[in-house]
Amino acid sequence: MVAPSKLFGYPISHIPCANIVHSQPNQSCTQALLWNLYRNHVSSAKYYLPTLVLMPLILNWRRLSKRRLWSTVRNYLDTMFFASTMNALTLYLICAWRRLNRRFVYLCTPFLSCYLAAQINWLAPPKVVQFFVTGMTHAAMEAVLRQMNAGLVRSRPAQTLLFMLSSLLVLRQQQKRIYSGFWFIKPDQMPLDYSKWPILRRLKQASLELCTYLGMGLIMDLFNALMRGNLKKFKIKSTSFIVTYMGIYKLVQVLVAGKLELNQTNLLAAFLSGASYGLFSHIPISYMCFAVVIAIQALYQQLCKVDATHNKRLAALQPIPWAKLLIPPAMAYLTNCMFYEQHVLSGLAKSFIDDTCDNNVRRIYTIINQPVEAILKIAQAGPKTNFLF
Known part of the structure; x- marks a missing residue:
């Protein structure tokens, strides 16, 4: 060669x-x-x-x-x-x-x-x-x-931790309505009286939301098979990941509601649900890299909304078209x-x-x-x- x-x-x-x-x-x-x-x-x-x-x-x-x-x-x-x-x-x-x-x-x-x-x-x-x-x-x-043969490429726990932190940052920005771009899941805003709901009502609401993501995952997997030109390669890889991700998020909300403030419950759910990355061996490291990039974008969007009138360095940093x-x-x-x-x-x-x-x-x-x-x-x-x- x-x-x-x-x-x-x-x-x-x-x-x-x-x-x-x-x-x-x-x-x-x-x-x-x-x-x-x-x-x-x-x-x-x-x-x-x-x-x-x-x-x-x-x-x-x-x-x-x-x-x-x-x-x-x-x-x-x-x-x-x-x-x-x-x-x-x-x-x-x-x-x-x-x-x-x-x-x-x-x-x-x-x-x-x-x-x-x-x-x-x-x-x-x-x-x-x-x-x-x-x-x-x-x-x-x-x-x-991969070119540097970094240890992160071979460490699934480290990748999972980074994904969990990125999940926490992005979903937090979603809840605060600062970030509205793409993310794997977008949980509905919970009403202020959510902690007072009976557990059966919480489970019903969680089930309805999970059904939505089940349909989304199936559509994504179907399109993936169509793009490969072979429906025989249809596998529910995206479906299993997205449904598990959303399922852990909703489960934490259902179980912890009332024990913590609603904001703290959402933060805990956002962090723990990111562990779904480590539950599937077929999820590539691309997901982790993507999550880190989105988290940085979400944080930068928040930075750009900070009043920089009295901060010259921040005022110079905000308009840079990164x-x-x-x-x-x-x-x-x-x-x-x-x-x-x-x-x-x-x-x-x-x-x-x-x-x-x-x-x-x-x-x-x-x-x-x-x-x-x-x-x-x-x-x-x-x-x-x-x-x-």
Whole structure:
């Protein structure tokens, strides 16, 4: 197999970009860009349709309105456009750097190219930016942990503790109506007289709420099987986790109500219910990384609402667009790993990158990891256009 360093040594480094980067024969770099823009939109449309359109509409069908429908469709189109454009520009910049340096350079293939292409996120709507920064940063966190072979990757108790703390922080912010973004569960607000309810009434209320999450989990597992294209792979992984998570939360509320104040009961339930992460071996470390990222976002939202009139440092910190600053390096790092160290990436990260760019990254990865002789044969196999315009 070709080590990544060999790709940047003579003679492989001097192979025209058309033989490696372009997805179609006899294309110039600009023609390849236009082709990739078209193909990326097709693949991104398929990839994001279940997540950003079908699932939100099914889960919110009772509250469906023209305004909500248009907002969902617009968010889907915006996300598809920016993902497709970012991926196409990354490959185009790899070609441009190849032409400028007259060879492939490690920093530019693809880290710097992707970093520059991801600057398009400054033009993206807030919802799209939030979607990308959440997906990119938690995937990058997991990849860094795996690349460093950190002990956290092998310690399920430590992961569970972090998830429990994140659960406590996020659900606390939900109860205070500071954070309203995505989380695994969103318990209903309990009435002030909840502690006076008979236990049977509490159990009935908890059962009704659990039924809702049972349906949500089944829908998520069904969509997961459909995205894989095989209903035989339908498993209730998400359902078991979400129902257990919510079940522990409600059980703590039912048993502790009246012994503690309502706020303290909710905090205890939020923390203990996070232990559901450690009860299932099939729950990946991605859930823990995702939980940590969401917890940081929730805390930062609270920080941004603090009055900073008399605090110059806080006033300077609040307007910094961290999301837009984090997307380019996180995306560049993940794409670089996708080219050379795919073993550190989660399956979600791989699909997030590859399935939105018409499998171009997977194709390039396959080419550059072939034996030297095979790559040289590809370079000599017929004429291929090799110019920018």
